[in-house]
Amino acid sequence: MLDTLAHIFQPLATKQFDLLLVIYLIAITTEAMSGALAAGRRNMDVFGVVVIAFVTALGGGTIRDVVLGNFPIGWTQHPEYVYLVLLAGLATTVLARFMHHMKRIFLMLDAMGLVAFSLIGCTIALQLEYPVIVVIMAGMLTGISGGILRDVLCNQVPVVFRRELYASVSLVVCVLFLGLQTLGVDADLNTLFCFVLGFGFRMLALRYGWKLPTFSYQQRWD
Amino acid sequence: MLDTLAHIFQPLATKQFDLLLVIYLIAITTEAMSGALAAGRRNMDVFGVVVIAFVTALGGGTIRDVVLGNFPIGWTQHPEYVYLVLLAGLATTVLARFMHHMKRIFLMLDAMGLVAFSLIGCTIALQLEYPVIVVIMAGMLTGISGGILRDVLCNQVPVVFRRELYASVSLVVCVLFLGLQTLGVDADLNTLFCFVLGFGFRMLALRYGWKLPTFSYQQRWD
Amino acid sequence: MLDTLAHIFQPLATKQFDLLLVIYLIAITTEAMSGALAAGRRNMDVFGVVVIAFVTALGGGTIRDVVLGNFPIGWTQHPEYVYLVLLAGLATTVLARFMHHMKRIFLMLDAMGLVAFSLIGCTIALQLEYPVIVVIMAGMLTGISGGILRDVLCNQVPVVFRRELYASVSLVVCVLFLGLQTLGVDADLNTLFCFVLGFGFRMLALRYGWKLPTFSYQQRWD
Numbered sequence: 001m002l003d004t005l006a007h008i009f010q011p012l013a014t015k016q017f018d019l020l021l022v023i024y025l026i027a028i029t030t031e032a033m034s035g036a037l038a039a040g041r042r043n044m045d046v047f048g049v050v051v052i053a054f055v056t057a058l059g060g061g062t063i064r065d066v067v068l069g070n071f072p073i074g075w076t077q078h079p080e081y082v083y084l085v086l087l088a089g090l091a092t093t094v095l096a097r098f099m100h101h102m103k104r105i106f107l108m109l110d111a112m113g114l115v116a117f118s119l120i121g122c123t124i125a126l127q128l129e130y131p132v133i134v135v136i137m138a139g140m141l142t143g144i145s146g147g148i149l150r151d152v153l154c155n156q157v158p159v160v161f162r163r164e165l166y167a168s169v170s171l172v173v174c175v176l177f178l179g180l181q182t183l184g185v186d187a188d189l190n191t192l193f194c195f196v197l198g199f200g201f202r203m204l205a206l207r208y209g210w211k212l213p214t215f216s217y218q219q220r221w222d
Numbered sequence: 223m224l225d226t227l228a229h230i231f232q233p234l235a236t237k238q239f240d241l242l243l244v245i246y247l248i249a250i251t252t253e254a255m256s257g258a259l260a261a262g263r264r265n266m267d268v269f270g271v272v273v274i275a276f277v278t279a280l281g282g283g284t285i286r287d288v289v290l291g292n293f294p295i296g297w298t299q300h301p302e303y304v305y306l307v308l309l310a311g312l313a314t315t316v317l318a319r320f321m322h323h324m325k326r327i328f329l330m331l332d333a334m335g336l337v338a339f340s341l342i343g344c345t346i347a348l349q350l351e352y353p354v355i356v357v358i359m360a361g362m363l364t365g366i367s368g369g370i371l372r373d374v375l376c377n378q379v380p381v382v383f384r385r386e387l388y389a390s391v392s393l394v395v396c397v398l399f400l401g402l403q404t405l406g407v408d409a410d411l412n413t414l415f416c417f418v419l420g421f422g423f424r425m426l427a428l429r430y431g432w433k434l435p436t437f438s439y440q441q442r443w444d
Numbered sequence: 445m446l447d448t449l450a451h452i453f454q455p456l457a458t459k460q461f462d463l464l465l466v467i468y469l470i471a472i473t474t475e476a477m478s479g480a481l482a483a484g485r486r487n488m489d490v491f492g493v494v495v496i497a498f499v500t501a502l503g504g505g506t507i508r509d510v511v512l513g514n515f516p517i518g519w520t521q522h523p524e525y526v527y528l529v530l531l532a533g534l535a536t537t538v539l540a541r542f543m544h545h546m547k548r549i550f551l552m553l554d555a556m557g558l559v560a561f562s563l564i565g566c567t568i569a570l571q572l573e574y575p576v577i578v579v580i581m582a583g584m585l586t587g588i589s590g591g592i593l594r595d596v597l598c599n600q601v602p603v604v605f606r607r608e609l610y611a612s613v614s615l616v617v618c619v620l621f622l623g624l625q626t627l628g629v630d631a632d633l634n635t636l637f638c639f640v641l642g643f644g645f646r647m648l649a650l651r652y653g654w655k656l657p658t659f660s661y662q663q664r665w666d
Contacts, residue, residue: 033607035630036659037661039605039659040607040659040660040661041661041662042601043658043659043660044601044605044658044659045277045613045655045656045658046656046657046658046659047605047656048602048604048605048611049612049613049659052605057654060509066288066510066511066523067284067288067295067298068294068298069293069294069295072512072513072574073511073513074236075578076511076512076574076575076578077575079575079576079577079578081579082577082581083577093659095532096659096661119259125444130294130298131298131299131301132301133305134297134298134301134304137304150373151597152374152377153592153596153601153602153605154224154553154601155377155599155600155601157266157375157376157377158266158270158375160270160371161261161264161266161267161269161270161273161274161375165268167269167273168269211267212267212268212269213267213268214265214266214267214268215258215261215262215265215266215267215268215271215315215318216262216265217259217262217318218263222490288510289506289510289517289520290516290520291515291516291517352516352520353520353521355522355523355527356519356520356523356526359526361529368478370597374596374597374599377599378599379486379488379597379598379599380491380492380597381493381494383483383486383488383489383491383495383496383597389491389492390491393491404445433489434489434490434491435489435490436487436488436489436490436577437480437483437484437487437488437490437493437540438483438484438487438490439481439484440485441539
């Protein structure tokens with residue numbers, strides 16, 4: 001067991017972007033847990049819980065890599081991420097009863113994940129030299145499409161299309177990151193700055209219930 | 223702003239298939255608007271509207287390119303299409319109140335889009351030398367899967383599976399196009415002919431409410 | 445007609461894994477029929493029935509190939525599979541009324557399909573030299589994601605997340621297959637053994653209603 005853990009975390013320690021990687025691991029763990037809770041609301045069996053956890057945590061990166069033609073897809077080269085996500089999903093079935101005491105922590109971790117996912121998506125698309133708008137969309141795809149897949153599989157309209165500034169945070173982070181990158185700001189510094197700012201923005205949006213205007217259209221004529 | 227517009231439309235003017243390209247631009251605009259209206263029926267926020275508009279307009283081509291392994295995916299090389307689609311989605315939130323006066327125009331544009339998408343899908347699969355049935359499916363995927371994604375994200379059974387001859391028009395167009403191509407008809411002429419015929423077929427199906435037989439099966443035994 | 449049939453089955457006869465291939469053909473046929481029945485429950489038109497049949501039968505393999513970057517995707521190189529699946533979907537609209545007399549046979553074929561899909565998925569991922577966990581997931585993706593797509597398109601929570609040991613059978617088959625493969629067991633023998641065992645497991649799960657524990661979580665706090 002300890003060997004396995006060592007195997008999981010050892011390769012991570014030697015990577016360059018330590019901070020972003022640590023945040024990424026927190027992010028996929030948190031997203032896996034949010035997926036597991038959504039599955040629990042639909043009374044799924046343990047297997048369904050694990051699938052939804054996986055899709056929520058790693059589905060966004062999968063869609064991004066497919067759309068960018070960036071094969072092999074990230075997690076297929078990092079079994080340790082897969083194990084982490086599956087474990088987090090399973091653990092949630094046990095820990096769920098204690099979780100509403102941790103609502104605040106959970107929302108903080110989730111906000112970190114959203115911002116980290118967005119920055120990672122942008123970085124990958126930049127490396128592949130895609131046009132600006134594609135880089136921004138890659139960031140947003142990574143940030144939000146895991147949650148969209150979760151909601152589609154749980155048969156509900158994705159909350160990301162209706163919730164307080166969630167996707168907008170992703171958009172702001174991506175645009176800011178690209179802007180500073182164009183101005184020649186150092187990548188590490190840029191990442192850190194955008195992370196802090198995006199996280200703060202999301203926290204404020206949650207605290208004050210900021211929302212985008214909604215569009216209601218009831219007429220049916222097609 | 224004018225510079226941006228010039229940048230958007232300049233590369234289009236030099237392309238060979240002017241007609242099909244113009245129709246394609248009309249098609250993605252119309253599909254984006256139909257996506258935005260569907261999002262409005264679900265009271266989504268502005269961001270959700272834009273996402274659904276994007277997915278409806280460019281999702282079909284994305285799925286086709288992924289299934290055919292045709293990387294990089296079309297729109298990632300044409301940022302101008304992405305901007306057009308996002309703009310059309312946003313504009314719809316403002317213009318929606320006037321749109322039911324334009325129902326007839328809208329349905330005509332939508333029919334053009336369906337036929338244009340189908341022909342483009344066939345053409346791409348033909349260039350990649352896929353078997354006949356795959357060429358037909360590529361045409362249909364391009365024509366109808368954007369609308370399917372839209373309906374799945376809006377949490378309803380895709381209308382394309384139940385509406386008056388919509389997908390069937392796509393099928394007829396694809397089969398006809400392939401047949402004439404096999405007979406050695408010039409590609410441009412073939413495209414034009416199939417476009418006109420497919421458009422007329424769809425308009426007639428709408429006018430007279432032609433439908434395919436439905437299959438009802440109520441027994442549950444699995 | 446006979447020529448077409450000969451064309452369809454002739455290339456199959458010369459393949460090495462005769463057994464697995466025959467079972468695969470039975471599997472895609474059965475899955476296509478289950479898709480068509482689900483479409484019938486939603487009163488879809490004939491076109492919708494055929495699409496759902498196709499997606500249920502070949503969608504799992506498509507997702508697996510995309511995730512593994514295994515292009516070109518299987519069925520695009522085997523038009524005969526596509527024709528078989530479309531035909532099975534259409535035939536179901538005629539045969540449905542007699543089918544509840546065949547429930548037992550249908551469930552047996554479906555179980556064979558599940559196990560065959562899983563083994564084929566594992567085999568392909570192994571050939572591409574993916575890590576163990578990815579091989580297992582490739583097997584499971586092939587086995588179950590067709591049914592998930594079917595349920596999403598029919599706008600319901602996928603039954604595979606709630607039904608008696610369905611996905612679990614796929615998991616057990618994949619793990620067993622990989623384990624024996626690591627121990628050096630001959631691939632053909634291994635395939636046969638896992639097939640028989642997985643099939644028996646699924647039949648027993650059905651007969652005795654074995655289920656995984658479900659996870660219910662009703663609290664909403666996000």
